[in-house]
Amino acid sequence: MALLLLHSQSSCSLLVVLWLVLVQTHMGWSAIIMSLKNHHSHQHHRRQPMFQTNQSTCALFAGTWVRDDSYPFYQSSDCPxxxxxxxxxxxxxxxxxxxKYRWRPLNCELPRFNGIEFLLKMRGKTVMFVGDSLGRNQWESLICMVSASARGALTQMIRGDPLSTFKFLDYGVSLSFYRAPYLVDIDVAQGKxxxxxxxxxGNGNSWLNADVLSFNTGHWWTHKGSLQGWDYMETGxxxxQDMDRVAALEKGLSTWANWVDANVDRTRTRVFFLSISPxxxxxxxxNAGATTTTTKNCYGETAPMSGVSMYPVGAYPEQMRVVDTIIRDMQSPAYLLDITMLSELRKDGHPSIYSGDLSPEQRSNPARSADCSHWCLPGLPDTWNQLFYAALFF
Known part of the structure; x- marks a missing residue:
């Protein structure tokens, strides 16, 4: 399915200007500029163009959410x-x-995800997601999306730690998830x-044979107390016992970037990085900066943000800066799947209290227990994968 794009640069520019005027009340200028800047800055790195015409004609990660009753791609009951x-x-x-919401980029339409086409184009290949539970969120979404198109296909699930793999045996396609919340290694010494x-x-040796690698990290670098995943940090x-967490992220991501540049054969392996999930x-x-609201978190939210004067800043602006800087400085930059801003608008997409990880007592106290970090499936990660699909094949 071809992307619907304008075919002349002049008409494209006019539409971009008109679009910016129309959405000024719904999106902050900074968000639009960030998305356009990100889109253009990577176009000279891609081995194949994302789009079939001039890449500058579409700002993939700036746009709006529109209702579409043909969604979702699958039902949770069909993806056990x-x-x-x-x-x-x-x-x-x-x-x-x-x-029931579809992401509409600036001035193009995304190709609709086709699971059979995905399997045919990836025949004999391995896609590996590496990172934390947001990467697992996306991995499970992709399996469900492909499975919905390939009903009856022979499959196999191999669960492990840190590596789990789902195989579409008829096509020789493997979709894997490697759990590495910080990407860099964690060792145990004297019980610490x-x-x-x-x-x-230690982690990277397991990633070398993948044909597509998609990395993510971010949330775990801020954890403290019982949620902290380490006892000591070591560098140089x-x-x-602790250090500035943004500085630690920068050191860890620099190690990751150097490893990718030195070890990943970019003539055969595509490398992606999922930006910070809000x-x-x-x-x-x-709520326009209100300090008192009727809700304490995402509990009870049922629709995307609308009528806002600008994108909310969110909790991770410094992490976003680090990710962007590290990737730009790579010898062969990873493709940044820049989902942060579009995901910021989806306050309705989190599990909240509707999670099997919560006890009945926790569900009765959403102000303290709601999960406003992960995402429901079906849900927002399906859009991440639709963007991933477009970046891979169009």
Whole structure:
């Protein structure tokens, strides 16, 4: 399915100007500029164009959410591998309108995802997602999307830690998830977990044979207390009980970027990086800066943000800056799947209390227990994969 694009540069420019005027009340100029800047800055790195015409004719990650009753791509009941923490319909979410939104980029239409085409084009290849539970969110979404098109195909699931793989045996296609929340290595020494900011070889050796690699990290770098995943950080031969978390992320991502440049054969392996997935724990982000609201977090939210004067800043602006800087400085930059801004608008897409990971007591207290970090499946990660599909094949 071809993308619908304008074919003359002059008409494209006029439409872009008109679009910017129309959406000024719905999107901040900074968000539009960031998305356009990101889109253009990577076009000289891609081995094949994302679009069939001039890439500058579409700002893929700036746009609007529109209702589309042909969505979702699949039903949760038809995809039993969805983890309990993402399976909102199974665990009692009463509304379904959040499933009926499609992302419309600036001045083009995304190709509709086709699972059979995906399998045919990826025949004999491996796609590997590497990172934290947001990467697992996207991995499970992709399996469900492909499976919905390939009903009856012979499949195999191999679950493990850190590596799990779902295989479409008739096509020789493997979709894998490798759990590495920080990307860099964690070792255990004398009963203590050591986060090695300068070392990634222990994890990286498992990624070398993939044909497509999609990385993500971010949320775990901010965790403290019982959620913290390490006891000490080590860099340059020195051990630290703590350090500036943004500085630590920058060191870890620099190690990752250097490893990719030195070890991944870019003539055979496509490399993607999923930008920071936003959370929605602070309602003031979507209530025009209000300090008092009727809700405490994403609980009860059933529709995307609308009528906002600009994109909310969210909780991770410094992490976004680090990711962008590190990728731009790579010898052969990864493709940044820049989902942050479009996902910011989807305050309605989180599991909230409709998660199998919560006890009945926790569900009764959404102000404290709602999950506003992960995403329901079906749901927003399906759009991430539709963008991933477009970037891979168009």
């Amino acid at each position: 591998l969805i983890d309990a923490e993402f399976n909102c319909q199974m665990y009692g979410r009463p509304d379904t309108d959040y499933l 977990r050591i986060l090695r900011l300068d070392d990634i070889s 031969g020195q051990y630290y 959370t929605h724990y602070n309602p003031s982000e979507w």
